[in-house]
Amino acid sequence: MAKEHYFDISAKLDMMEMKNAVVMAEKEIATRFDFKGVKAEIELNEKAKTLSVSSSSDQKIDALKDILISKLIKRGIEGKSLEELKTEGISGGNMKVIYRIVDTIDKEEAKKIVKAIKETKLKVTSSIQGDEVRVSSKSIDDLQAVIKEVKGLELKAPLVFGNFK
Numbered sequence: 001m002a003k004e005h006y007f008d009i010s011a012k013l014d015m016m017e018m019k020n021a022v023v024m025a026e027k028e029i030a031t032r033f034d035f036k037g038v039k040a041e042i043e044l045n046e047k048a049k050t051l052s053v054s055s056s057s058d059q060k061i062d063a064l065k066d067i068l069i070s071k072l073i074k075r076g077i078e079g080k081s082l083e084e085l086k087t088e089g090i091s092g093g094n095m096k097v098i099y100r101i102v103d104t105i106d107k108e109e110a111k112k113i114v115k116a117i118k119e120t121k122l123k124v125t126s127s128i129q130g131d132e133v134r135v136s137s138k139s140i141d142d143l144q145a146v147i148k149e150v151k152g153l154e155l156k157a158p159l160v161f162g163n164f165k
Contacts, residue, residue, distance in 0.1 A: 005143055006136035007164040008129075009113060009150060011105045011157035013077050015046055018101070021071040022051070028067055039094055040064055049103065051082060054096040061097055078158035104131040105157045113150055120149050 022044045029035050029042075040055045042064060053064045069079040082099040090096045105113070110128045117126045117135060124137040124146055137143050147161055 004136055004138060005140050005165060006134055007143055008162055009133040009135065010131065010160050010162065011103055012160055013081055013103050017075040017077055019044060021068065021075045021077065025068045025071045029064065042068060049101040051099045051101060052096055054090060054094055056094050058095065061095055080156065081158045102157050105133065109155050109157055113153065116149060116153055117146055120146065122146060
């Protein structure tokens, strides 16, 4: 009898890499000429899973976000792992943008993934297990075809394919 193979689809991200990306972004901001004498801060709140960016203008905030996303990508974290929650004015005419760190697949996206897998007509079974989707099959080739199909979906969560056995 053939052995059953499986893998998990999740949106987990390495918070240590997130911290490293924030530190690297702060170092770059400290050396950039266009941020000399300007308030520019990036704050990571691990418990609330939020990241806030504050500066004096919209252009500066956009530049901060670009720097941060480039550092995230270098660390292997997708840029869409940050979802903008709100923009607010803070003291001194400065602006603050708060981002939510997306590290789970919500129920609707999990259902969309399972539906897309079923539409492939491959001999695989998929099930939602909490904030993960487990896909199993006797054929490794079918599992690889599923990965390719799921990577092509337009989803909000940054997907991680792991636990391949």
